[in-house]
Amino acid sequence: MSEITKQDVQRAAMLFTASIKSVLLYPLAHPAVRQPLQELVGLMGEMMGEQHELHLGVVEGTFFIEGCLLVAPNAAVTELVERLLQKGIDAVTIYAGVTPDDLFGFAALLANRQVSAETFAVELERKGISNVRLGIDEMVAGEGEEGKGEALIPAAIYRDALKAVRDTMREIDNGRIPSGEWINGVVENMVSVTMEEPTTLLGLAMIKDYDNYTFSHSVNVGILALTLAAFLGLEKEALHEINTAGLLHDIGKTRIDKTILNSPGKLSDTEFKEMKRHAEEGSEIVKKMKNIPPAVAEAVLGHHIRHDRTGYPEWARDMHFGLYTEIVSVADCYDAITTLRTYQRPTLPKEAMEIMHRLAGSSLNGELVEQFEAMMGEYPVGSLVRLDTNEIALVLKPHPMECAEPSVKILMDAQGQALETPRLVTLAGAGGTRYASIVAPVDPLLKNIDVASHLLA
Known part of the structure; x- marks a missing residue:
């Protein structure tokens, strides 16, 4: 194509x-x-x-x-x-x-x-x-002809995941508890492609839909949590449960007043107290959904219980929360940091990792933060970077996972001109050769580059 x-x-x-x-x-x-x-x-x-x-x-x-x-x-x-x-x-x-x-x-x-x-x-x-x-x-989601457009597969799965999360939340808004079958079908596709190639969906987690923040954030957390779990070498069943927990971690926000949920600025103390209810409300919803494992409800309840147990809900601080919960917490934190808010500019991926390091040991599990950083690489997927050739490129695969396939997409030439057709290259060539090295991160806003469109293309 x-x-x-x-x-x-x-x-x-x-x-x-x-x-x-x-x-x-x-x-x-x-x-x-x-x-x-x-x-x-x-x-x-x-x-x-x-x-x-x-x-x-x-x-x-x-x-x-x-x-x-x-x-x-x-x-x-x-x-x-x-x-x-x-x-x-x-x-x-x-x-x-x-x-x-x-x-x-x-x-x-x-x-x-x-x-x-x-x-x-x-x-x-x-x-x-x-x-x-x-x-x-169906083959668009990876079940059809061999060799069908690879770029299409993650885009279709991402779209299906958004729709599943959106419709699940709308069912709850309308007073119904939905079955987990639709979510499970999406998760099956997400897990399957991730087990074949761990970074397949990772770039899509950098897409930010600010008009539908709750939905896109949920899908992004699901992707990041799933990719981290796969990077850790967890079994397929665990990948399913962690991915599901990521997709549903904010489902309790359906029970929060929409004026608070859509507030353009920082919440007042009273509003924040109301917002904090979403974790326990979400856990109760998930418990009632058919065909959703109990471990998912536990992760939904605990995703704001910090590693040092200073989070919320306060009554659950002494409960045992396992690896699934802490993986979702790391994914949730990264997506929140890298997302634009009216009161917060989006943090570049490399800067986001530095912030997460400062949170390691207190808010986040320090070992998981180190594994997450290893998975994302020095310049995480979605980073816009300057090469030592003076070209501007978008990171598509993190450094530890570089292989024969392209790892960056060059968007601008050495003279600063946008390429009509971006070029896919791998920085690490065969026999120890290199096409180029990354010099520094670049702010996409300064270059007027829409990172999301290039990650999906």
């Missing part, structure tokens, strides 16, 4: 939006309709490359094509997202051979107010549009 850029995704979304607006006014043969659809077919073909299908849709309000998300959409993209969500569509598969006629029919259904979310798929089939299908094939 070809490298898909944000410009590609934005152009495709704008062409889709233009088509939706014009299909009810003009016939397919009219240039106002035909021209954007022909361009869209050509653009999709380029994005497919040698693959046979293209996946697009909406995840947590963000439009995506394959692994490329538009986290800062323009008006046309926002309108397309609204159209898709109105029809209950969160994912679409476009197959090779798609024609302007196919896309015309699809756009017409999106524009037709009489077509509901319940009837959309039926109408699509009735029109005989076989090259556009709602949803994404």
Whole structure:
């Protein structure tokens, strides 16, 4: 599959939006309709490359094509997202051979107010549009053809995890205790790919969705906890339970007043007292969920019980909390430190590790912090760095895990110009040779680089 850029995704979304607006006014043969659809077919073909299908849709309000998300959409993209969500569509598969006629029919259904979310798929089939299908094939999540786009696999799993956490929390918001089957299905995929390659999902934990913080934070903690557990060599059953605990660690926030939960600044003492209830509330919820192991509820209860037992809930400080809980605590701490808040700038990954070292032995288990640092490397995944060639690169694999595969993605050349097509390289070459060495970390904000989009691409 070809490298898909944000410009590609934005152009495709704008062409889709233009088509939706014009299909009810003009016939397919009219240039106002035909021209954007022909361009869209050509653009999709380029994005497919040698693959046979293209996946697009909406995840947590963000439009995506394959692994490329538009986290800062323009008006046309926002309108397309609204159209898709109105029809209950969160994912679409476009197959090779798609024609302007196919896309015309699809756009017409999106524009037709009489077509509901319940009837959309039926109408699509009735029109005989076989090259556009709602949803994404299971193989996107790693269960299909051998060699299917590797970059697509983690993006699909990340999207599924977000949806599972979001829908689980919304079920609780609506007064229902959901089954753990959906979460368990997502966890099975996450554990499987992590056991094959420990760093597969690690880069995705650097994605920060500030509009859906609770959901994205939960998934990020799940990924970080799972990766650390795999790095420690724990068995598959333990990986399942730790990953589940990470995904559900903040589920008790569904029981916290939304004005407190969404407060833009630091909480008052009274508000913080209320917020602290989320750990015990979450534990009680998890205990009631079917097919969720007891160890998960324990980790949810104790993830704010500090290593020196000065955390909360206060009544649980003398309880025994094992390795699972302390792993989730380390993951939770790292993601919180590296996340932008209205009262706190995001800390660069390398700086975050220095802060965690200061917390080792008090808030965090010191041995686990050392293992976490070894896993992340001197320059953790998601770090933007300057090489001694003066190029700017994004770390994709931590140093201890460098191998024959690329470990960094070069985004800017030595003259400071953004590369049209980023280059994947490994810093450690065969026979002891090196492509380059890292000189220093770089703040992505200063270079106007969207790290998340490159980690997903």
